[in-house]
Amino acid sequence: MKPDIFQQNRKTHSIKMMIVFSGLVIISFIISMNSGTFSMSPIEVIQTLVGGGTHQQNLVLFNLRLPRMVIAVLVGAGLAVSGAILQGISRNDLSDPGILGINAGASLAVLVFVALFPNQTQGSAFLMPFLALIGAGFTAILIYLLSFKKNKGIEPTRLLLVGIAVAAGISAITIILTLKLNPRNLEFVVMWQMGDLWGSNWKFVLALLPWTILLLPFVYYKFPILNLFSLNDHLAGSLGVSIEKERLILLGAAVGLAASSVAIGGGIGFIGLLGPHIARRIVGPQHQFMLPISALVGSLIVLTSDTIARSIMENTEIPVGVVISLLGAPYFLYLLIKSKA
Amino acid sequence: MASIQTKNSYQVRARPKAAAAILLIGLMAIILAMAASIMIGVREISLSTLWHSLFSFNPEDELHEIIRSIRLPRVLAGALVGAGFAVAGAMMQGMTRNGLADPGLLGVNAGSGFVLVLVFAFFPKLPFEAMIIFSFIGAALGAGLVYGVAFFAKGGLSPVRLVLAGAVIGSLLTGLSQAITLLYQITYDLTFWSAGGVSTADWLQVSVMAPWIAGGIIAAFILSRFITILSLGEEIAIGLGQRTKLIRGLATLIVLILSGAAVSTVGGVGFIGLIVPHIVRYLVGVDYRWIIPCSAVIGALLVVLADIGAKTVNMPYETPLGSIIAVIGIPFFLYLARKERRELA
Numbered sequence: 220m221k222p223d224i225f226q227q228n229r230k231t232h233s234i235k236m237m238i239v240f241s242g243l244v245i246i247s248f249i250i251s252m253n254s255g256t257f258s259m260s261p262i263e264v265i266q267t268l269v270g271g272g273t274h275q276q277n278l279v280l281f282n283l284r285l286p287r288m289v290i291a292v293l294v295g296a297g298l299a300v301s302g303a304i305l306q307g308i309s310r311n312d313l314s315d316p317g318i319l320g321i322n323a324g325a326s327l328a329v330l331v332f333v334a335l336f337p338n339q340t341q342g343s344a345f346l347m348p349f350l351a352l353i354g355a356g357f358t359a360i361l362i363y364l365l366s367f368k369k370n371k372g373i374e375p376t377r378l379l380l381v382g383i384a385v386a387a388g389i390s391a392i393t394i395i396l397t398l399k400l401n402p403r404n405l406e407f408v409v410m411w412q413m414g415d416l417w418g419s420n421w422k423f424v425l426a427l428l429p430w431t432i433l434l435l436p437f438v439y440y441k442f443p444i445l446n447l448f449s450l451n452d453h454l455a456g457s458l459g460v461s462i463e464k465e466r467l468i469l470l471g472a473a474v475g476l477a478a479s480s481v482a483i484g485g486g487i488g489f490i491g492l493l494g495p496h497i498a499r500r501i502v503g504p505q506h507q508f509m510l511p512i513s514a515l516v517g518s519l520i521v522l523t524s525d526t527i528a529r530s531i532m533e534n535t536e537i538p539v540g541v542v543i544s545l546l547g548a549p550y551f552l553y554l555l556i557k558s559k560a
Numbered sequence: 561m562a563s564i565q566t567k568n569s570y571q572v573r574a575r576p577k578a579a580a581a582i583l584l585i586g587l588m589a590i591i592l593a594m595a596a597s598i599m600i601g602v603r604e605i606s607l608s609t610l611w612h613s614l615f616s617f618n619p620e621d622e623l624h625e626i627i628r629s630i631r632l633p634r635v636l637a638g639a640l641v642g643a644g645f646a647v648a649g650a651m652m653q654g655m656t657r658n659g660l661a662d663p664g665l666l667g668v669n670a671g672s673g674f675v676l677v678l679v680f681a682f683f684p685k686l687p688f689e690a691m692i693i694f695s696f697i698g699a700a701l702g703a704g705l706v707y708g709v710a711f712f713a714k715g716g717l718s719p720v721r722l723v724l725a726g727a728v729i730g731s732l733l734t735g736l737s738q739a740i741t742l743l744y745q746i747t748y749d750l751t752f753w754s755a756g757g758v759s760t761a762d763w764l765q766v767s768v769m770a771p772w773i774a775g776g777i778i779a780a781f782i783l784s785r786f787i788t789i790l791s792l793g794e795e796i797a798i799g800l801g802q803r804t805k806l807i808r809g810l811a812t813l814i815v816l817i818l819s820g821a822a823v824s825t826v827g828g829v830g831f832i833g834l835i836v837p838h839i840v841r842y843l844v845g846v847d848y849r850w851i852i853p854c855s856a857v858i859g860a861l862l863v864v865l866a867d868i869g870a871k872t873v874n875m876p877y878e879t880p881l882g883s884i885i886a887v888i889g890i891p892f893f894l895y896l897a898r899k900e901r902r903e904l905a
Contacts, residue, residue, distance in 0.1 A: 313724065317731075365894060376720045380897040383727045384890050387830070391886035394755045395879060413738050488731065541739040548732035555725055556713040 233508035236501050240515035244292065247519055251288050251526040252280065286421045291525045291539070292518040293424070293431045294484035295494070297476040299517025300438055302491020303498070303510055304473035307445040308466045311375035312496070312558060313551070316477035317488030318379065319362060320386030321355045325481040326412055327389050327396075328354025333408060334396050345426045351482035352475060359474045361385055411485040413538035423483050430479035435514065438472050442506040445469065449504065487540040489547025490517050496554065520546070574847035579854055582843060586857035590639060593864045597638070598631040600868055602876045605631075629763070637761035637769070637825055638867045638881075639860035642832055644773040644822035646859020647780050648815045649833020650840070650851050654787040655811045658719040659838070659896060663699070663819035664830020665723050670730035671702020672823040677737040681744040688824075689768050695824035699816045705729045720897075756829035756882025758867055765825045772821040777856050780814050784848035787811060791846065829882040831889025832859055838896070 252264050257279045259267070267276045298316065305314040316322050328350045366381040368374070397408055438445075444465050477491070494517035495509065502508040524542040531537060599605045605623055613624035645663060652661035663669050675698025679686055686694075709725045710717040717725060780787075786807045789797045797804050819833070836859045837851065844850045866884045873879045 318724075318727070365898070368898075377897060379724060380720055381894060383723065384893045384897065386727075387886060387893075388890040391880075391883035391890075395883050398755060398880065409738060410742065413735065413742075537739055538742070541735045544732055544735045548728050551728045552709050552725060555717070555721055555728075556709060 229503060229505070229508060233502040233512065237511055237515065240512060240519065244515055244519050244522065247522050247526065248288060248292075251291075251522055252284055254526050254530045255279075255284065282420065286424050287525070288522060289424050290427060290483055291521045293427050294480040294487065295490055295517035295519065295521030296435065296514035297427075297431055297480035297517075298484075298487060298490035298521075299494025299498075299513040300435060300510060301473040301476040301480070303495040303506070303513045304438060304445065304469050304476075305491065306495055307448050307506065308469050308473075309375050309378050310448065311379065312554060313379060313492070314375075315489060315491035315551075316355075316473065316481075317486070317491060318386075318551075319359075319382035320389060321358055321362075321382075321474055321477050322481045322486050322488065323386045323389040323393070324358025325351035325355035325478040326486050327358075327393055329411075329482060330393060330396055330408055333404060334400060345422075347482040348426055348430060348479040351478040355474045355478035355481070356471075358385060358389065359470060363470070410538055413486060413540045427479055427483045430475060434472050434476050434479075438469070438476075439507075439510055441465075441469060441472075442510060445506040445510075484521075485538070485540060487521065488544055489551065490520060490543060492551055492554075493517070493520055493543075493547055496550070574845035574850060575843070576847075576850065579844040579850035582840075582854045583857055586854070586861055590857065590861050590864060593861060593868070594635045594639065597635045597864055597868045597871075598627055601631065601871055633763045633766045634758050634761050634867070635864055636766050637758040638863045640766065640769055640773045641758065641822040641826040641829070642836075642859040642861070642863030643777060643856040644818040644859075645829070645832035646836035646855040646862070647777050647852055648818040648822070650837035650848070650855040651780055651783075651787060651811050651815050651818075652833065653837050654791040654848055654851070655808055656722075657791055657793065658722060660719045660723050660834070660893075662830060662832075662834035663815065663823075664828075664832075665834065666726040667702035667706040667729040667733070668699045668816070668819045669702070669823050669828060669830060670733040671700070671705065672696075672698035672820050673828055674698055674733040674737050675701060676824065677740050677746075680746055681740050688764050692768055692772065692821055692824045696816055696820035699820035699823065702729065702733065703812070703816060755880030756827040756885075757870060757878060757880055758826055758863075759870070759878050759881075761825055769821050769825050772817055776814050776818040776821070777852070779810075780818070780852050781849070783807065783810055783814065784852045787848040787852075788846065791848065827882065829863075829885055831885050831893065832862060834896075835889055835892050836862060838892070 249261070249264070253259055253261055257275075259276060259279070263272065263276060264280065266272055267280050272280065301321075302315045305316060305319065306312055329347055331354075332346075332350050362378065362381050362385050365385070366374070366378045368377075393412075397405055400408060448466075480487070494513040497516045498509045498512035502512050520543065521539065524546070525539040528537045528539045528542045531542075595607070595610060598610055599607065603623065603626060605627065609623050610627060612618070613621070613627040617628065618624050648668075649662050652663065652666070653659060672695045675694050676691065679691055679694050706722065706726050706729050709729075710722055713721070786797075786802060789800055789802055790804060790807055790811075794804060797807075822829075836855050840851050840854045840858055844854055863881070863885075866888070867881055869884045870879045870881045873884070
């Protein structure tokens with residue numbers, strides 16, 4: 220890519236935007252620390268952070284709120300980047316790990332585990348992402364095979380349609396399984412499917428962190444290839460990219476990000492859609508600029524939605540996934556209306 | 561199979577003999593399947609007991625009581641629901657010329673379910689006669705949202721995009737329903753409801769639902785001549801002097817009544833309205849005067865048979881009917897999605 224003047228401008232613009240959005244994430248982090256059933260003023264939060272809080276304040280902040288917020292940030296970034304990859308490789312703006320059924324596959328695998336070992340959900344933080352990855356991986360392979368056609372490769376709309384069908388199939392199996400659970404586990408599973416950032420302690424942060432730390436830079440390193448995918452397959456192929464191989468590698472990364480996020484955060488949808496779209500509006504479609512902004516926007520949305528979900532009603536928590544789909548579904552429909560038929 | 565679409569596009573092709581045969585054989589098959597469904601269960605029941613319970617009922621006999629108050633309403637509900645969904649699907653596919661139209665896929669069932677959850681949460685004591693009305697309202701809400709999106713889209717939405725809109729609106733409404741059930745602690749009820757099934761159907765539900773479904777099917781049959789013309793395309797229909805807006809409006813109303821009534825009893829069961837009309841069109845051609853009654857018969861048969869599956873797959877436990885039908889429906893949907901048809905994309 221020739222470093223012309225426009226590219227230079229775009230770069231400065233996107234760096235500015237990265238700073239702005241990082242700032243927004245930090246601000247929303249601080250607001251989130253203050254809000255919840257147990258109210259703490261900003262000054263109390265700072266006091267607690269530097270080590271001068273009461274026992275109860277320490278407990279709430281360090282053991283309940285902080286891990287949950289870190290998870291919100293990681294989950295948001297993971298899902299948003301996963302969506303950006305899927306949209307890139309399928310050349311379809313409406314791709315999202317939730318809509319394609321990848322999240323459903325991940326949650327089915329976790330559900331099978333909960334059904335088989337009902338008493339070990341808390342002790343298996345590190346196992347969950349792997350289980351979810353197996354489920355999501357199988358689902359992705361299934362969707363890929365079913366929508367693949369000889370000589371034509373993957374056709375974007377068919378991919379979405381197959382995704383919807385596979386998701387419907389998985390939810391049929393999921394329902395059979397949930398009916399076998401006892402009420403206590405059922406409540407847990409239903410909450411988790413809706414995305415409630417259930418694993419709010421440091422163990423789950425540690426279980427999720429390696430995935431994010433490894434996969435996000437890897438995807439960023441692949442940005443030239445993602446940019447090439449926006450050309451058509453023949454053109455990209457003639458530029459020396461082995462299309463199907465790269466597509467599979469990136470699909471693998473997208474599945475890994477989505478699966479680990481779903482395992483820890485639950486079935487949060489639409490972030491993979493919202494993050495990249497908002498990012499494209501701000502810095503344009505080039506992936507070197509768009510990917511970091513997507514991740515930040517994703518984090519911001521999950522963090523803010525979780526704060527809303529926690530403070531909207533006393534005593535009861537609305538799962539964050541519901542709040543996000545209230546925002547995300549209308550946006551998806553808006554995109555559907557705007558996009559060319 | 562691959563050539564159906566080209567064949568039925570511009571000439572009305574009908575096979576009245578095949579259709580008559582389907583109606584006749586189908587009705588007999590339904591009676592046999594119903595009898596089988598009544599006899600199969602945790603308590604095995606012999607044919608002679610079934611016969612006696614119907615024609616010389618003895619209230620003292622426990623088996624007679626099981627047949628009369630549990631098994632009979634269950635099979636009747638299954639047949640009604642199947643016929644209702646199938647005819648609703650046929651009407652939708654005919655009037656929108658969309659091979660992927662189905663009340664489950666296009667948000668109608670989800671809308672109905674959402675309003676029913678509201679009713680469960682806020683008026684748990686509401687009688688079933690009133691609940692079914694709310695189910696109609698919900699069906700209209702779901703359909704209105706999906707078609708509203710299509711209305712605002714430039715140049716309308718292609719079938720695939722309509723399905724996408726339906727899926728997203730469905731997931732939004734389901735999410736809202738789940739949130740409400742959590743707040744009002746009725747999660748367990750909803751899970752059973754969304755699994756779909758007729759295992760708890762009673763005479764009250766059957767007697768409230770039956771007139772709506774029967775009326776809807778009869779109205780659909782009366783309208784079927786116009787649906788055939790509409791399925792040829794808007795221009796042709798207008799050219800033939802049809803009042804397309806009126807026909808569409810009436811047909812939509814029938815769809816909402818049929819699927820609303822069915823959902824209120826069976827819960828979240830999809831794909832019947834998708835599969836059955838395709839099979840029927842393949843067998844009898846594209847004349848909706850035949851498609852509508854044949855869809856009703858095949859739909860009823862499908863659900864009665866699937867319900868036998870729901871009872872027997874994992875005896876003595878019930879398997880959700882919705883899942884059984886999804887297992888049949890999803891490969892079919894995938895087959896339709898994979899078929900090379902330009903008008904879908």
